[in-house]
Amino acid sequence: TRRLALTPAGERLHADLRGILSALDEAERRVSGTSALIAGPLRITAPTSFGRMHIAPWLPRFLDDHPRVDLDINLSDDFTDLIDTRADLAIRITADPGPGLAARR
Structure with a gap:
């Protein structure tokens, strides 16, 4: 050996x-x-129907997984100034996003 x-x-x-x-x-x-x-404020704005169909079903799981997130969701079909709302995520359904905004399909 x-x-x-x-x-x-x-x-x-x-x-x-x-x-x-x-x-x-x-x-x-x-x-x-x-x-x-993941912690802190998260501001999301989206059209009402999109929020109900695609965001709301995931909220319980997201909040269970991330209890330290302070979620603020604004569901509205109005075309508000997305910069002034200071949203972290803005979902809009339109052919023209407007000047200074990026759009994704």
Whole structure:
């Protein structure tokens, strides 16, 4: 049988690297734990029918999964100034989004 053994320098390096890897794992856990937490205000505006059909069914699950989100939903068919409403997400159904706004299909 063959046997391998670290030299004294190898043993020191091994001990140092184990400490470094342990500290790296701990740092990653701390960072991922805070970045994974979704919290704070979220303002959404959408047409009434879209909100009822596509947003409302998902609200209970979303709020259960993210209890620290302060959700403010404005369902309206009016064409309000989307900049003034300070919405984080604005859904509108129109052929012309207007100047200064981006549209996606």
